[in-house]
Amino acid sequence: MKKVFSRPKCLKPAPFHYCPGCGHSIIHRLVAELIDEMGLQGKAICIPPAGCAVLAYNYFDIDVCESAHGRGCAIATGFKRALPDRFVFTYQGDGDMAAIGTAETIHAANRGELITSIFVNNAVYGMTGGQMAPTTMLGQKTTTSPFGRRSKVEGYPLKITDLIAQLDGAAYVARTSVGTPAKILATKKALKKAFEVQLEGLGYTLVEVLSPCPTNWKMTPVDAFKYLQERMEKEYPLQVFKDITAQKKED
Amino acid sequence: MKGTDAIGEAAVQAGCRCYFGYPITPQNELPEYMSKRMDEVGGVFLQGESEIASINMVLGAAAAGVRAMTSSSSPGISLKQEGLSFLASLELPAVIVNINRGGPGLGNIAPSQGDYYQATRGGGHGDYRMPVYAPAGVQELYDITMKAFDVADMYRTPVMILGDGMMGQIVEPIVRHKRPDVELPPKDYILDGCEGRPSRIVKSLILDVRLMEEHNWKLKRKYDLMKKELPMHEEFMTSDAKMIVVAYGTAARIAKGAVKRVRSNGLPVGLIRPITLWPFPDEAIANITKKAKAVLVFEMSTGQMVDDVRLATNGRIDCEFYGRPGGVVAAPQEIARIIERHWLQKELS
Numbered sequence: 297m298k299k300v301f302s303r304p305k306c307l308k309p310a311p312f313h314y315c316p317g318c319g320h321s322i323i324h325r326l327v328a329e330l331i332d333e334m335g336l337q338g339k340a341i342c343i344p345p346a347g348c349a350v351l352a353y354n355y356f357d358i359d360v361c362e363s364a365h366g367r368g369c370a371i372a373t374g375f376k377r378a379l380p381d382r383f384v385f386t387y388q389g390d391g392d393m394a395a396i397g398t399a400e401t402i403h404a405a406n407r408g409e410l411i412t413s414i415f416v417n418n419a420v421y422g423m424t425g426g427q428m429a430p431t432t433m434l435g436q437k438t439t440t441s442p443f444g445r446r447s448k449v450e451g452y453p454l455k456i457t458d459l460i461a462q463l464d465g466a467a468y469v470a471r472t473s474v475g476t477p478a479k480i481l482a483t484k485k486a487l488k489k490a491f492e493v494q495l496e497g498l499g500y501t502l503v504e505v506l507s508p509c510p511t512n513w514k515m516t517p518v519d520a521f522k523y524l525q526e527r528m529e530k531e532y533p534l535q536v537f538k539d540i541t542a543q544k545k546e547d
Numbered sequence: 548m549k550g551t552d553a554i555g556e557a558a559v560q561a562g563c564r565c566y567f568g569y570p571i572t573p574q575n576e577l578p579e580y581m582s583k584r585m586d587e588v589g590g591v592f593l594q595g596e597s598e599i600a601s602i603n604m605v606l607g608a609a610a611a612g613v614r615a616m617t618s619s620s621s622p623g624i625s626l627k628q629e630g631l632s633f634l635a636s637l638e639l640p641a642v643i644v645n646i647n648r649g650g651p652g653l654g655n656i657a658p659s660q661g662d663y664y665q666a667t668r669g670g671g672h673g674d675y676r677m678p679v680y681a682p683a684g685v686q687e688l689y690d691i692t693m694k695a696f697d698v699a700d701m702y703r704t705p706v707m708i709l710g711d712g713m714m715g716q717i718v719e720p721i722v723r724h725k726r727p728d729v730e731l732p733p734k735d736y737i738l739d740g741c742e743g744r745p746s747r748i749v750k751s752l753i754l755d756v757r758l759m760e761e762h763n764w765k766l767k768r769k770y771d772l773m774k775k776e777l778p779m780h781e782e783f784m785t786s787d788a789k790m791i792v793v794a795y796g797t798a799a800r801i802a803k804g805a806v807k808r809v810r811s812n813g814l815p816v817g818l819i820r821p822i823t824l825w826p827f828p829d830e831a832i833a834n835i836t837k838k839a840k841a842v843l844v845f846e847m848s849t850g851q852m853v854d855d856v857r858l859a860t861n862g863r864i865d866c867e868f869y870g871r872p873g874g875v876v877a878a879p880q881e882i883a884r885i886i887e888r889h890w891l892q893k894e895l896s
Binding site: 337338339340341343350351353356357358359360361362363364367370371372373374375376377378379382383399400402403 | 564565567591593595596597599600601603604605606607608609610611612613615629630633637738739740741742743746747748749750751752
């Protein structure tokens with residue numbers, strides 16, 4: 297029989313600890329497939345966040361360096377500046393990327409650090425038990441916004457990807473989703489583009505991936521995927537914000 | 548050579564090739580020096596967006612296997628504490644310079660020693676220690692900085708150099724030594740891509756409490772080894788001294804002047820200057836104070852190191868304290884008067 301589906305080489309034979317219906321497992325797999333396909337295993341360094349994906353080193357069979365909450369882009373900067381020919385990426389959640397690590401993220405992007413940030417946005421603090429995130433949507437209930445997020449009290453959902461796209465140092469900035477198989481494939485395509493742009497040395501690259509958190513959204517996985525597409529993708533439209541390689545072609 | 552330049556040049560000579568920092572007075576001359584020198588030697592100089600970012604950039608470079616340093620002053624060092632705790636737990640080598648200013652809070656930019664506790668007690672969260680050196684002159688700033696990188700690699704630990712604005716600004720002639728040959732352990736932990744070897748993980752998250760306990764004991768064994776191997780101190784006129792003054796860094800220079808003064812008046816007073824604040828030179832202080840009748844600790848703080856002196860002497864002898872906190876730099880005459888007052892009060896003659 298012909299083998300048509302197998303575990304990526306750089307994904308360790310360990311079962312994911314992620315909750316049923318969580319998007320992390322899908323995104324991990326996409327990253328691992330790309331590292332295999334692009335032959336990056338031997339030169340890759342991953343900086344996972346403090347958050348659900350902190351245990352990424354249990355899965356990725358590449359060099360992995362833990363980070364304090366929010367410091368991913370600063371640590372990645374240290375790596376990439378010290379070893380400019382390596383492939384360096386951060387894997388971060390919404391709190392990591394857009395709350396406690398906002399400064400590190402924006403300044404790394406603005407310096408055009410040759411790193412890729414994979415930003416998994418599920419609009420909630422997953423690992424700590426479902427508290428409000430910077431990306432929590434208005435009206436969305438969390439354990440620390442029990443009446444739903446109110447703009448006058450908690451402010452508005454922070455669209456950090458839109459912000460980063462404005463920075464001169466950013467070379468490729470996109471938002472995708474794992475809502476459907478087609479969107480998953482589009483996510484892989486965006487990640488591949490980001491990796492290529494990093495390897496070409498063109499600037500900072502960021503792919504925001506909208507992802508469901510059934511456990512903390514208190515939904516079944518099926519309902520969570522529905523909510524992801526009907527609510528989250530409206531709040532956070534899927535698009536390529538910036539692609540300097542496309543602009544170059546036009547020039 | 549200026550103090551800050553001596554630190555920078557010694558770091559370059561020690562093979563430091565990554566400097567990350569954020570401006571803060573009174574240590575700006577150091578990043579300014581490094582911004583030029585790193586470019587000349589093909590290293591990395593990067594001004595971070597904050598002290599927090601800078602220490603984490605150091606962490607990344609250290610994990611990549613490159614000798615890295617950062618520098619700051621008191622409020623900035625507070626911000627770096629998160630990174631210091633991680634460096635200690637991840638067992639990554641790095642050199643951190645703290646040019647201590649008057650505090651707490653924003654304080655002022657004058658020489659002070661108020662950060663002693665923060666430096667020697669770990670400062671950040673968790674059960675860790677970190678070697679802390681307190682040079683008292685430009686030559687020593689140069690020599691100790693060079694040594695600090697080897698100590699960091701030898702024990703896989705962050706190392707702090709603690710000075711103040713006086714140490715940073717002072718200009719003195721120095722002899723540039725070559726870096727001594729030191730046999731260092733192989734860097735078999737670094738993350739530089741897993742080509743040709745199994746992939747590696749650098750992490751401090753240990754959820755199993757038994758394994759976390761073992762990690763803490765492992766660090767403790769390393770700290771015990773440092774306590775045995777690292778303490779450094781200087782003695783000045785201690786052999787016949789009835790009173791011993793203990794002071795470090797800038798305060799020790801002032802105290803030395805005071806000791807010379809009272810010696811010229813016939814008082815047999817000596818000085819011990821701890822060079823390592825952690826590990827503290829307990830044994831040396833215990834031994835030297837055995838024959839003395841009184842101990843006076845002088846610090847540019849309200850009294851922090853005095854606790855360590857009291858622990859080292861373990862109640863065998865009264866340890867008096869005199870302090871000038873907040874950035875006040877006492878003149879040797881003032882300290883000489885304090886020594887003479889204690890001498891009379893204790894009826895040592």
